[in-house]
Amino acid sequence: MVARVAEPAGASAAGLERGLSVLTALAEHRRPLGLVEIARATELSKSTCHRYVASLVALGYLEQDPETRKYELGPAAIGLGVAAVSSLELTKVAGRALQTLADETNHTVSMAILDGADIVYVDRRRPTRAGFRIELNVQVGTRLPAYCTSMGKALLAYRDPAAVRAAVDRIDLARRGPKTITAREQLTAELAEVRRTGLAVNDEELASGLRSLAVPVRDHGGTVVAAVGIAVHLSAWNATVEAVVARLQTPLRRTAQEISQRMGYLG
Missing domain, CATH: 1.10.10.10 (Winged helix-like DNA-binding domain superfamily/Winged helix DNA-binding domain)
Structure with a gap:
């Protein structure tokens, strides 16, 4: 060589x-x-x-x-252009709703798109109200593995099932947090449950002490084009996962529905 x-x-x-x-x-x-x-x-x-x-x-x-x-x-250049336009459109229509959700829940809210086996953050809003928050050092443009993030699971779950299986087979399921899913069968089952309920939950799979919820955002044709998520750290709110879901999933779903409707989705 x-x-x-x-x-x-x-x-x-x-x-x-x-x-x-x-x-x-x-x-x-x-x-x-x-x-x-x-x-x-x-x-x-x-x-x-x-x-x-x-x-x-x-x-x-x-x-x-x-x-x-x-x-x-060629297709690669055109794909970049389409992704850029889509991201710009998403952030333009979603910004106000994301900030409202962050202020309502007093937790950091993010929106991401799927790029291969990673998510890419396209927007991130912190609550206007000052408070004690510990969170990942991420910003717009940051990439994270999809398999161990709630937004990533919300995006992977709505791909074609065959494509999901192929994607899971290619992912290196390395342990990132204390509860990272490292078994392919378990991840596939988790994605099927996300598709059934429309809600993805991450319980310390990406980092210790970090939990998050995410739901999909759809475009005018019903295609899932992004995910909106809320991040919660145990040091700020040491509640059970069930309590976090019970309190946050309703405003989270409402926000994703509002953004989807602004994107032209009528379902």
């Missing part, structure tokens, strides 16, 4: 910038471009441009028409 020599940080940044310039050129022209046109638009030499274009094709960010030999944005 040939050892790869790490590129200097400056070289890596320059490479990223050039790759993004190629994608930007195609996005701005809104039509397929030939290699010479891309090189001209990005001010790269033809050989350098060809190298970056070939890499982007291999990664699925560009596609080449076999007849015209011209390039256009």
Whole structure:
């Protein structure tokens, strides 16, 4: 095996910038471009441009028409754009409802989307009222494993059952907290229960002392596109899981329903 020599940080940044310039050129022209046109638009030499274009094709960010030999944005690039637009739309319509829920319950409220086997935080609201709170050091953009988070389970549960099984088979069920589910059969059964009840519960599966509840958010077509969750730490509220669910699930479900309706869901 040939050892790869790490590129200097400056070289890596320059490479990223050039790759993004190629994608930007195609996005701005809104039509397929030939290699010479891309090189001209990005001010790269033809050989350098060809190298970056070939890499982007291999990664699925560009596609080449076999007849015209011209390039256009591929599924990976389009998927990024759709995800970005969806996230922006979600945060735009959900912000006020999330803050209201945080103030009503006096607990931190978050919203996340699913990206592969991880969740990505797209919004996070803390109560306006000052109080003693211990929580994870996460912010918008933070990624966490889906299998050991309530929002992750709420999102995984509503995928196609075959896709759920395939996803679970690929996940490394490492122990993250004292009660992390590490058996695949148990996780699959847990996801089926979440799908049945519409509520995901996390009891110290991600970190010691941390509990959370989450419910799904749907778009106009009924597809689950995000999850809203409330985090509770035992140091702030040392209640049973049943007591936490009894007190928080109603306002949590109401908030998710409000956001779903703002997204056009009528169910």
